[in-house]
Amino acid sequence: MAVVEVKNLSFTYSKKTPYQTHALTDVSFSIEEGEFFGIVGATGSGKSTLISHLNVLTKIQSGEINVLGLSVKEKKNLKSIRFSVGMVFQYPEYQLFEDTVEKDVAFGPKNMKLDKEEIDRRVKEALNLVGLDYDLYAKRSPFELSGGEKRRVAIAGVIAMEPKILVLDEVAAGLDPEGREDILKLIKKLQKEKCPTVVLISHNMDDIASLADRILVLSKGRVEFLGTPKEVFKNYDRMNELKLGVPLATRIQKKLEEKGMSFSDVCVTADQLAHELKRISAKEAENV
């Protein structure tokens, strides 16, 4: 079942002024339930505009969007769409404002008008899910935490709303390699335990290739490719033209192909490449 359906979506900023820019042109796709959906595109390709449509932060101009069967055009659907699509924006730590971590995480659930016990339960669960010990962190000020911890608190604030669809915009940006790894592991865990449908925007093709089931490639507000990582990254030259590139594994494969090796399939992750190489060397051993 498709949880998100986008049909012929177009969007123009500052219409009829000298600043007019077409952010999105005729974008159509759908996201299935339980899918890990990746969105990539160069800066200014319309990714952020696109996802801000998913929970009606941007008013739709033309086209159609249905989220969980609800049209974003209907005003009465606004609240339920906002609560079922959890948004983690770029640098989410900058939206923290309460004096304790606990209160900040409770902000979303409170706006949902849940009762106190339910809020407490959700806050505890969300903090533990993102790997912050409730007893240690609940009463601390979010402003005295480290960058990685702040980001986890911000993610917990969204998780506590128990959204059906989790949308993450460049969630690993600005973190050190270890922090990045941790956050990506966390996202995987969240998908498994809490929120099966995830939409991830990323500039890192390796992350996207290893995480996403399908990838949408945007270029200048238009859909360039839509398909599995293998289907997308086999367009090696075009992806480089779009200044996005391909995963490291694909790049190595390409270099090896230039040296005369032949592969049976496109590799997008290290595992796939290792597997292919093993198969090839086994074959060679047989031939010798």
Added chain:
Amino acid sequence: MFKDIAFGQYYPTSSFVHNLDPRIKLLLTVLFIVTIFFIQTYFSFLVTLVFLIVVILFSRVPVLSVLKSVKGILFLVLFAAIINLFFVSTGEVIYEKVITDWWTFRITWDGVHNSIKLTLRLIFLITGASIISLTTTPMRLTDGIESLLKPLKVIKFPVHDIAIIMSIALRFIPTLLDETHKTINAQKARGAAFDTGGLIKKAKSMLPVLIPLFVSAFRRADELAFAMDARCYNATEKRTKMRKLKLGWRDLIATLFVAGYATFIFVDRYYFLGLDHVLFPGVF
């Protein structure tokens, strides 16, 4: 995204008026505003209208953009006009009604003329002022102001510091707007409602936006101070400018044009009392 919010009023294009020196534009705008208050006759108003149309044509700004700024003060203009209409009691009476023994409601020809002239004057004033903000980027305007205030250095007025404060403030308006927009979106996504409830509730609902905004403003200020320090910024020394202001032939033509207009208005006021009586006999 701040793309959505047109910054200031600036209308980006290249035109005769856009390319004028900002100092000249500032001085000529002041001259124009002063001149407007000397207009007495309808004929002068007509000349002013023609003058403004010529300036707008040369600025290549759509008339609609100019009128938009006039729309902003329409209420004020109407208010002033009505006050004038009702409370000027000199001149030939058109309508009179005794309301109490100490106040007679009276509309006079003087009142009518005053209201019309006041309305025209205010509209022309705003039009003139909006032309400069439509055709000059805030940065160039600041450069112009700094240059014009230079003589005040003699009395130890910190012209350069004021200018740098102004340009930093202007520079950060779009950044902070962008950030406000992002924070509002993030909190909206967490179910925050900004437009419901009473005044206190509304003010309280702004906290989730204001606190992150203040935090980031201080962080940015800190970072900027570091960056300026790292480049050995020192306001007291004689600094050179990246964009040097230079007067050109355009500035001369513009000055002559505006000066010519101002001269005409003054001449009309002081030497041909009631030129419009000659031109439109019997009408006024």
